[in-house]
Amino acid sequence: MDLTFKALMNYVSRLSGVDLSRYRESYLKRRVELRMKILGFQTFEQYLRYLRLNGHDEVKRLIDTITINVTEFMRDKTPFEYFMKVILPTIAEKKRKVGSNILRFWSAGCSCGEEPYSIAICTLEALGRGWNLSIYATDIDEKCLEIAKEGFYRASQLKNLRADIVRKYFDKEEDGYRVKRFLKRYIRFKKHDLTTEKPVSRYFDVIFCRNVMIYFSEKQKVKVVQDFYDALVDGGYLIIGKSETLPMGFKDKFECVSLKEKVYRKISLKSMDYLIHS
Ligand SMILES: C[S@@+](CC[C@H](N)C(=O)[O-])C[C@H]1O[C@@H](n2cnc3c(N)ncnc32)[C@H](O)[C@@H]1O
Incomplete structure (x- = not known):
């Protein structure tokens, strides 16, 4: 790593308390260069000097740029349609067979x-209210989690939702829309770093991790996807972002059920055992 860039990253990490070593260097450079372009700096040296003078404010802006939170309700739409039309009915049938509504x-x-509320809306629309539904929603960014708990969004963020769905799940306020309280109750928001911490819980039927791993190194992806494997029930689903891929070494752990929607299903080791020994 170039020395000035290294000094810059150390400075930002120290001031913000955010461990930047978990991000790829090429990714960090791109995000730093974006801030430099906005501010009109040509070199890392100039930017570092500016950071030292402007301290906290610019460090905060840079951290926000690094942990970008771009999203929207039903982002990309079709994976959510697949979730409603294929995944949820399949899970519901399995659960009914074993007498579970969890x-x-x-x-x-x-x-x-936006993502966990979309998941809750899809589930209620596809299966109705008779289920014991819980959605864990985690992110590394505390500021974002505060917004998520508030559940207040501008109209533009709801553009993928039909008007009747907006009426059913949101209260209109003067300058936006607030998620109705009954919907919030299905979701537990929690700060969590995927690259360093253990899974938040276990026995998940579906894990969504969309447009997050793009920022991770191959080694971090392996850690995170192994955690997902461990945290899923046998036959549970993992849904990743449309431009993402699973790291190497997971072919015998996940089968791809929709390449287009990037949906994978956990292969249980027990069933592999059975296949090998029968
Ligand atoms: C582009 S958003 C994706 C949001 C949503 N999943 C979607 O597909 O629209 C990426 C999110 O990943 C979060 N993130 C980045 N690094 C993370 C980490 N190490 N652990 C947990 N979340 C992380 C960011 O804070 C950001 O909110």
């Missing part, structure tokens, strides 16, 4: 809440 989902890297 549904457990995890939105890992939930940003400001």
Whole structure:
């Protein structure tokens, strides 16, 4: 790593308390260069000097740029349609067979809440209210989690939702929309770093981790995907972002059920055992 860039990263880490070593260097450089472009700096040296003078404010802006939280309700739409039309009915049938009404989902890297609220809406629309539904929603960014708990969004963030769905799940306020209280009750928001911490819980039926791993190194991806494997029930689903791929070494752990929607299903080791020994 170039020395000035290293000094810059150390300075930002020290001031913000955020461990930047978990991000790829190429990614960090791109995000830093974005801030430099906005401010009109040509070199890391100039930017570092500016950071030292402007301290906290610019460090905060840079951290926000690094942990970008771009998202929206039903982002990309079709994975959510697949979730409603294929995944949820399949899970519901399995659960009915064993007399269970428990549904457990995890939105890992939930940003400001749009994804977990979308998951809750899809589930209620597809299966109705007779289920014991809990959705864990985690992110590394505390500011985002505060917004998520508030559940207040501008109209533009709801553009993928039909008007009747907005009426059913949101209260209109003067300058935006607030998620109705009954919907919030299904979701537990929690600060969690996917790259350093253990899974928040276990026995999930579905894990969404969309547009998060793009920022991780291959080694971090392996750690995170292994955690997801451990945290899923046998046959549980993992849904990743459309431009993402699973790291190497998971072919015998996940089967791809929709390449287009990037949906994977956990292969249980027990069933592998059975296949090998029968
Ligand atoms: C682009 S958003 C994706 C939001 C949503 N999943 C979606 O697909 O629209 C990426 C999110 O990942 C979070 N994130 C980045 N690094 C993380 C980490 N190490 N652990 C947990 N969340 C992380 C960011 O804070 C951000 O909210």
